[in-house]
Amino acid sequence: MKSALLEISYLIGSVTFILGLKMMGNPKTARRGNLLGAVGMTIAIVGTIFLFEKQDHGAVDESYSVPGLVYALIFGAIALGTVVGWLTAKRVQMTKMPELVSMFNGMGGACAALIGLMEYEHNLGQTGALSAIVAGMVIGSVSFSGSIIAYLKLNGSMRQPIRLPQYNVINTLVMAGVAAFSVWMVITSPSDPFILYVLFACAIVYGILFTIPIGGADMPVVISLLNSFTGLAAAFGGFLYDNKVMLTGGILVGSAGTLLTLVMCKAMNRPLSNVIFGAFGATGASSDREIKGNIKDIGVSDTAVLMNYSKKVVIVPGYGLAVAQAQHVIHELESILEARGVTVKYAIHPVAGRMPGHMNVLLAESNVSYDKLVEMEDINPEFASTDVVLVVGANDVVNPAAKNDPASPIYGMPILDVENAQHIIVNKRSMSAGYAGIENELFFNPKTSMLFGDAKDVLTKLVTELKSL
Amino acid sequence: MEQLLEFITIHREMIYFVLLSVFVGVEVIGGVPTVLHTPLMSGANAIHGVVIVGAIYVMLNVDPSNTLALILGFLAVLLGTLNVVGGFVVTDRMLGMFKKK
Numbered sequence: 001m002k003s004a005l006l007e008i009s010y011l012i013g014s015v016t017f018i019l020g021l022k023m024m025g026n027p028k029t030a031r032r033g034n035l036l037g038a039v040g041m042t043i044a045i046v047g048t049i050f051l052f053e054k055q056d057h058g059a060v061d062e063s064y065s066v067p068g069l070v071y072a073l074i075f076g077a078i079a080l081g082t083v084v085g086w087l088t089a090k091r092v093q094m095t096k097m098p099e100l101v102s103m104f105n106g107m108g109g110a111c112a113a114l115i116g117l118m119e120y121e122h123n124l125g126q127t128g129a130l131s132a133i134v135a136g137m138v139i140g141s142v143s144f145s146g147s148i149i150a151y152l153k154l155n156g157s158m159r160q161p162i163r164l165p166q167y168n169v170i171n172t173l174v175m176a177g178v179a180a181f182s183v184w185m186v187i188t189s190p191s192d193p194f195i196l197y198v199l200f201a202c203a204i205v206y207g208i209l210f211t212i213p214i215g216g217a218d219m220p221v222v223i224s225l226l227n228s229f230t231g232l233a234a235a236f237g238g239f240l241y242d243n244k245v246m247l248t249g250g251i252l253v254g255s256a257g258t259l260l261t262l263v264m265c266k267a268m269n270r271p272l273s274n275v276i277f278g279a280f281g282a283t284g285a286s287s288d289r290e291i292k293g294n295i296k297d298i299g300v301s302d303t304a305v306l307m308n309y310s311k312k313v314v315i316v317p318g319y320g321l322a323v324a325q326a327q328h329v330i331h332e333l334e335s336i337l338e339a340r341g342v343t344v345k346y347a348i349h350p351v352a353g354r355m356p357g358h359m360n361v362l363l364a365e366s367n368v369s370y371d372k373l374v375e376m377e378d379i380n381p382e383f384a385s386t387d388v389v390l391v392v393g394a395n396d397v398v399n400p401a402a403k404n405d406p407a408s409p410i411y412g413m414p415i416l417d418v419e420n421a422q423h424i425i426v427n428k429r430s431m432s433a434g435y436a437g438i439e440n441e442l443f444f445n446p447k448t449s450m451l452f453g454d455a456k457d458v459l460t461k462l463v464t465e466l467k468s469l
Numbered sequence: 470m471e472q473l474l475e476f477i478t479i480h481r482e483m484i485y486f487v488l489l490s491v492f493v494g495v496e497v498i499g500g501v502p503t504v505l506h507t508p509l510m511s512g513a514n515a516i517h518g519v520v521i522v523g524a525i526y527v528m529l530n531v532d533p534s535n536t537l538a539l540i541l542g543f544l545a546v547l548l549g550t551l552n553v554v555g556g557f558v559v560t561d562r563m564l565g566m567f568k569k570k
Contacts, residue, residue: 017516018493024512024564025501031564034512038557041519045553048525067533073543074528081550089558094566100559101511104518108552112520114545118527118538140520224510230517237523239483248490249519255494256513260506267503350503357506364566375503 009047016040106147112140145207228257293444320393515556521549
């Protein structure tokens, strides 16, 4: 009876995960989809705790009752995790989102690794079970340490990519070593727990080595990849226990995460292998091309007049906008212009912000309606009919070098064709290069005017100026 | 070779299950607008927190006199909960911001 109920609770869990993910693919149903997933997860967890039956050699051991201490520890851990997880998630600033996702992903990986560490000794000599245990533990550990490094890189504690000499060779060797070690463990099944901990440590080290040479700009891809790794680790747990909800959840995230990773790579026009092995800028093939032309300044009042008498304004927001906390001011600017009959749209490059879609989240936070956020393919043909483009805190995503300079490290990345607009106004703090460290010839375009200053400062002045017109 | 064939025969249903799940995962994500990539990654992140089910299961079977196992199990459940709760709450917060006016 109990076991049938437990299977049903897992069935419900699996279905809600699939439906939930599907619903998250549409802005209208996304929030409900997420809640549905959470409900399914709760059912699966509650079922696991309260419908538990001790299995003894395939039969149910009726006489067994779980010690109170174990229940206390489980409930204690869940209570503590809920409070800490909830508060962290509620308090985090939206600009810090990517590192938080990375952190939570690392927690899941560590959880999978710990399960492996605990289950190993119970399954000595059983090749099938041991393969699932060792694979889950190794992948979970890599995901854990990799996510922590990604977290440190995104929050700025570890700015520079660290590259050992011949790091690709070293990493490949370490990976092969860890894989060989794992296979050996499964086949010989040594009973000394020390050896298991050595493998665990090796996997942790590999996770660090894997992530450490990759630059901060590529971290979203890495997080997405590690996300699918954790999914895979969870699926191995499902194999071990023949637990269908862990299998569905894990494989779903594994395959969806892999696809998402590839989509992100496509948006940056870089193959995944290039992200992992070819670290950005490491080739040293940066363009030596001299950019000729003059930089033209524009003041706040001239910008205000120009925008006020336009028919159509397109705003290109970049991460710099979020850093300056200017999302709210830009929404105010948009509202004033709209009230004066100017059409305002936001051009969202797929990799604007720190993750694909991150910019949408940031703008949504300041109440910008999502139908004003236009994706690259849809907005590009519209630039020709645009009077003013305002680029705020974005750089590489509007750099024409991606189109016409084969030597540029970003060559081939699709960009926003802002050059086709009548006027281009670029707000920047100074003339320094963008995240990828490349000069931008757009700034030297005769149609471009530079509006120097802190984004929030300048936009606030612009709003005041517009109001007085 | 023989072992491999035997493995496939024994685990036939499991192999079907895994293959179909992979396709479901790809199908479910396909065609999602870029707008939703970040919440989707975050939501998927919460879902793999299902690994907590395994952690709870290990814990329920643990020998209460094995202190190391109790500590590891406690940590596993704690980390799994952080993944699940944090993941779902932060995704909800993100999606709560998407409004059409």
